[in-house]
Amino acid sequence: MSEKHVRILDEGIAPLIQPFDLDEFRAHNRAKEKALVDKRMSESEAISKFVTEGCYVGIELYGTVRCPMSLTRELIRKGYKKLRGVGQGVFEADLLAAANCMKELDWTYIGLEVYGVSSSLRRGVESGYIERVVEWSNAAIAWRFKAAAMGVPFVPARTMLGTDTFKYSSAKAIECPFTGKPVALIPALVLDVGIIHVHRADKHGNCQIDGITGFAAEMAAASKNVIISAEEIVDTDEIRKAPDQTVIPYYLVDAVIHAPFGSHPGEMGGLYERDEEHIKNYFDNSSDPTKTKDYLDKWIYGVGSHEEYLRLVGTDRLESLRIKER
């Protein structure tokens, strides 16, 4: 054993809002079901079963693209007020903020892209309702999932360094023991619940995604429990015909929800376009808290399930969004 050291060059000032214990995560993963069992249930059952008040949740990809909106709406309907989570979102993050569901956030980008700043999140942070915001870059958040997915306490990175983004994070920088140069260490993020929308899944939770996969695979593997919503439920034989198309394997997954148009008003690559009118209408009103509440009342609290939501949107509207050809 040597008595050598490496210097810690810098440390972000924020505590980990979700501390991790890799051996406890291993024990949790060991106990998960390994047999092929039917995990189908409704949005309501899945959220009730796996999301407890105060727990740490992640929602995959951007809120207008392959986003589990039916599950997001159910999260809001259930009335959580103190969730903690990871903010790398657009529409779904804005809705959660509008409904005052979140208390602490690991934050990278929460905005509305072409529509600008997220009004609800601004209100949440500026009013102090959201009590803690820890800063990260997009890559850093993805690598935090990746570290947990690898089962290791951190991954090194060459971003974040030298900035206030680093200072207000929980990252550290050390002198690399191989090169002697500074390198950032991005700590693992083990989520309590990961929520992901996919193109296809079987009832056991084997999932396929068409096109880009965002951070679906990494977040699924970083989560203690994974709730999947899928546009289509397919037979396991379909999965077995092309196992190289499986992006999330069944053993990571705890609940499978059949949610056609589950990303509405967002898009689903190859299946349907986003509902620009619906989104624009929301955003135009989102700077006004009263109008935002009206939106929540109509589209979330006013419906009991995803099926009811789809009826409210209307079949004609939904059909008009469908992509006819590839």
Add this chain to the structure above:
Amino acid sequence: MSEKHVRILDEGIAPLIQPFDLDEFRAHNRAKEKALVDKRMSESEAISKFVTEGCYVGIELYGTVRCPMSLTRELIRKGYKKLRGVGQGVFEADLLAAANCMKELDWTYIGLEVYGVSSSLRRGVESGYIERVVEWSNAAIAWRFKAAAMGVPFVPARTMLGTDTFKYSSAKAIECPFTGKPVALIPALVLDVGIIHVHRADKHGNCQIDGITGFAAEMAAASKNVIISAEEIVDTDEIRKAPDQTVIPYYLVDAVIHAPFGSHPGEMGGLYERDEEHIKNYFDNSSDPTKTKDYLDKWIYGVGSHEEYLRLVGTDRLESLRIKER
């Protein structure tokens, strides 16, 4: 800036046989061609152009499965004597050892699976012709590629620790600055040349692989130059129809070789079975250096190209290996 430190708990005694400089790797990657250009060439041209005596090469996957055997044979024909490289192989590694091509190896497993120990490598190491062997586990080697692919100096791991495999490697163990517990750091491995066989590629180097991908994506991204052989050359429009099937993107690739039955006598998933008789014949004779030389003379030195090799194997034999149905 804090004056905090973390302890280096243990260090492998082997030097890095391929030291890395991430900024130099970045500069190399910056200079690589980004336009879509035709990279097709023969095995001979590709090896001559990218493999220089003494350089560090990697060959992807096991030597009986999706292995670039036509390129391995060309490496041997070219007469290199001092290559350095990564040994995670079966048949191809045994052939390179039989032909005395290698001087230094990052080693994880070199054996013949069901057929046991590799005679040629045993002779190479026990005779001292192979001058240096650095030990790693399979995961560690894969993570060394992954670290380079991420552009970082190392990745943490919870394997290798506490063993002589660690001691005779170039890994280090530190006290994790987040958890205080010991964690291994596996250093990046930037290869001079990566050699990979795939099911399909376009002339620009966009590659598709059916089934498991081994460590193809990681090794390609960790290599300064990548030589691809492919069972089939497809039009770029085929790639564009399913960009989610691309495992290695064109910008990593420097040479594309059309090599049908390029994995022979190994297998190619979904296309052809391995040539058990050919392999068994080699292995049965491999404990005898003279007979091994006879094999090299007949199947490698005695033919000028992959086309000649396939003629020597014979069309009937090749056709008999083809998988008729899925």
Add this chain to the structure above:
Amino acid sequence: MAECRYNGTELMICLAARAMVDRTTAFIGTGVPMLAASLAQRMHAPSLMPVFEFGGTGAILEKLPLAVGDMRTYNKGLYASGICDIMEAAQRGFIEYGFLGGAQIDPFGNLNTTVIGNHDKPKVRLPGSGGGNDVGSTCWRTIMIMRQTNRSFVPKVDFVTTPGFLTGPGSREKAGLPAGTGPYRVVTNLATLDFEPESKRMRVLALNPQATLDEVKAATGFELIIPPQIGRNEEPTDEELRILREEVDKEKLYI
């Protein structure tokens, strides 16, 4: 201004487009960068390769994306992967150009997209880093596109979201950021600015058509380096404007 052949956004798109070199890669965010890259592809840089942070590489941009993860970002693309893969390619040195905007920029090109005021009790909460910090850390050349005012061009940003040259020469390397990277151009409604190689401070490179140096100075809250020779940006050509309007953004999403 004398005539209205083009608006300020169109001008900035054209200037950003001209800054890009053919046969390189560009990390594309939503909006102006998208249009600039697409215009460059159709003008002098047909082999400029677009990369989107959520996984799309080599798309044919028949329709402009509305989000950095939408299906247009991998439309007929060469490679559809995920965010880790793209960010790692950037970290490995594969991405030449990155585009950034922000609420504030300082003389070293540091950007703020996080908060105005104090972090923990902000006056204004902004969207945050997103991929901005990663782009600014790992791309070889970052091009900032911003409206120039003395409220946004400030001596010191409230929060360094994304690294420019940090505190000056050598400070990026000292922090561990990759060698040879950093801010390349600032494209504004008034001028194109670059960074003086020795001091790494912002410098006037060329004035926009009709803009004066005094206007540029007045719209900057710190002292700019004024070189002896200042260029003059060419107006958007008819061809640039035609392509921009009829081909690049034919759906009129952005301009």
Add this chain to the structure above:
Amino acid sequence: MAECRYNGTELMICLAARAMVDRTTAFIGTGVPMLAASLAQRMHAPSLMPVFEFGGTGAILEKLPLAVGDMRTYNKGLYASGICDIMEAAQRGFIEYGFLGGAQIDPFGNLNTTVIGNHDKPKVRLPGSGGGNDVGSTCWRTIMIMRQTNRSFVPKVDFVTTPGFLTGPGSREKAGLPAGTGPYRVVTNLATLDFEPESKRMRVLALNPQATLDEVKAATGFELIIPPQIGRNEEPTDEELRILREEVDKEKLYI
């Protein structure tokens, strides 16, 4: 031995199979582990999930693989990924059983598959770790399958390729290996051995049919822990042998 209903390999396969519990995952190497897992699936563990290190999960093993990366390892599988993905799943705690063999084993279950003699000038160069070290580090329970002789069961292995309990209680955790992992069983042609929980030293659990304790002791180069009660392994049943020969290895590749 009295009769030849089965050979030593068949016996070891049956004993290894019986050690596995249903609804768990098993990291499968070529040869005996493959046959054991396949037999277990067809007997008491229909939901045992096979995982192969180069990327195959959940294959239907209609034909036994010849290599850990061959197409049979993902035949009608549920998930075909790559080596990093599988090793990371193991490191995350998803793999219950790992199978290992070796040229040497010591009282703490440490294994040598690297060299006999000195590392740099070896008497015999062996294949190396391969996935062995990873399996022994990250799987919850490793099952060693070896022929038992006093040349292979040694007080100290020439080279610790794969960690058993290293130097004794607490030493795995002290080295940083995941908590609660380690050697579980050693299945030999003579006996099944386990590790005494306090000392982590090898202990006789059950003797094979016809084997005697003296034979086991004579075939071991160190002192075994002999508990007051030693079990007796059941012979392979007719059903086990039939399934093994007619279903598991119907191509007669291994037995």
